[in-house]
Amino acid sequence: MVKKYSVVFFLLFVCTLGAVSAASDIRAVLPFLGETQYAKLEAGEIVNGESVNGEPITPYFVDGSEAFARAQIAQGLEDGFSIAAVSYIPYGPKLLAMNDAERQLAIFNKIRAISTQEGLIYISWRAGNKPKVLIEKSAYMETEKDLNKLLPDPVATTFPLSAQSYVFQRDSSFGGNRYLHTYSNSDKEIFVSIQNISAMKVFGLFTAVPKGNLSINMGTYLLDEGVLLTALTTIEGRDPEVSVLGYKVDLPSAFKRRITALQNWFVAQLATIEME
Template sequence: MSLQFKRFSVLFLLLLLLLAVAGTSSSATLEELVGTDRAAALSGPEPITEAQLKDPQPRLIPMDAGLRRFVDEAMDALDPSLFVESLSLYKKPPSAAEPWTEAERNALYNETLAISTLAGIEYFSVSRNRMRTFYETSTVIDGPETKKPLTDPVYTTPPAELRIYARQKDLTFGDNIYQYTYYTRTDALIFVQENLSPMSVGPISVVRKNRLRSIIAVIDAGDSLLVYVASMAKAASFPGMNERAGRSFTNRAEAILTWFSVRAGTAFEKAKAGASS
């Protein structure tokens, strides 16, 4: 056997090994993402939530460098006066894979793109002491200027980054335009919401244009999905307004977590059906 052939054989084997490693999906454990104590706390039925109004800093954020960068960049841009975090755990169905398959991740991606399904979700209103509709209407649009309604997008293969626009009528903050940017990773889905119109309560302007960010991360954690929500805003300062807004944002974040649980269940069912067909 010639020396040249031996070298070619070794290089070929190394290439196969690299391709095998590249094609293997892996996920961090829950304990690696949030620590042992917080992992135990997440085993309960309620999400962990926290609201900060003065010199806020992320306290519930998972140990994920990419997610941390998104949150830090948003905080640097806004210098928020209101910061709300929620952390919850979605237990995968028994039929789901550990870590998730590409088909399961893609199904989850498309379910989070289903902006129209946000219409009608409810949250607990502190001021009214009862459940109240969050978004009365929620529609994907072609752009912030023309506002032409579109159907929810669906992708066979999610792009690494995608930007869409939505028009959502909030019974508290009115009819507003938002930008959603979606990021896809092997082990996570992250999307960022930003307001493109000022948000008002009646005649009072509460949050100016581009002064709200909501970051939602869905991270694969083996037999579960770790869901992190961070909502922050540079809000107008009125006596008692920030405290009231903090409670409202906390309850709204929990409503989004409930919405995601429903969408995740649908996604895993679709992935299962696709695998068996």
Template structure:
């Protein structure tokens, strides 16, 4: 009889432990070193740039999707790399599945990027970043497609977007999404030649922006990596690095604002 009671109690405890584990994400310190995790929780942000033979990554999270980015970047051998790391603190917790779907739908809503602003350090003022941003049918058919919210998380997805920003003008991009049980990787690559004030800086496929959003117990770890094989023109590389940094920060602020609204519905 005592054995039966003990077994029932042990089973109940095990089920409770399993349920608690299933309803929580992994700790932030399992994705980044403990000192960096503490800094992120305090609200610190990380940003660095590198160029030429020194172009590399320093803040990649410990995750298979991040390892994929590192491998791809090594094979691409870019001339410029700008890396940024942020943490968005969740206002409350829901199931990991619901949280990740919310993150995916935020990153998928490219139309909401239109009108976002960034801080211009040189002008010491906020400036318009994306003048236009929307999904299109294909590179050949640029009919506008409205944003849609998904009700389940796909393993992968690809579509084309049109975006016009102050740095590079209007261009077509391919967006590739990949998911894991606790993360979403977004990869953007230019499909059209890019110019900076009429100066060609990147051939089609030469500029890539990657965003990895990982669900952790403390919040959403947001890792942004911009890279390019770009024309080396005096004065342009610095502008390119500044633009990449502005892009990362503006996209994170957009993500944080959109996620805050989305979390209210969880």
């Protein structure tokens, strides 16, 4: 009986050490967040902020990372606004057993599996704050404009420091749009910049975000016990709220909901590594 309890206490001690280590990791790389934000991250929640009211957004990103550099630029934008978000995902057993190079390749391939975003659900304001399909179609394009030549998700066998692809996505809010995905990677960070190369329209008629004015940046950053997932959305030349035929679109709210849906998708993607 003593031996049985000793094993239980040992396992609890190991789990506690893991939680303490994860908390230390987060605080070390994101030193300027508040206690409430740290608690949310440690609980697996998304922490976010926006530059609409002059709030700094760099505290949500690891200093020295590509994401941090982009946040500094976005923070200084005078005509437009930015939204920042970060969450923490502990490694499962398989990811924990990998070295950084193996993790980066595994995570990179999961991020690029964009066809799995089809059917992605988000909480829709227009649907009365109820779940609704956000992304109806998601595929790579062979060229910038040809929608007749859609490609399967690529699978890398070696981890690249850079990559570029054209993507088509049709969603329930802005219809069909074309994007350019540009990756800037390092041994710790995977960073993808997503630029709209077609205008994003409401009701298929009225432009909400002109071509080239949307920048969605998603990134991962490896820590000892888990990975940080960051997002930075910047919209230039637009007020936070646009009105179309008397219908008001709150762009920060709309894109926060998208970020939440994408981060939930990524958590699910990481979980598939553990099941392979």
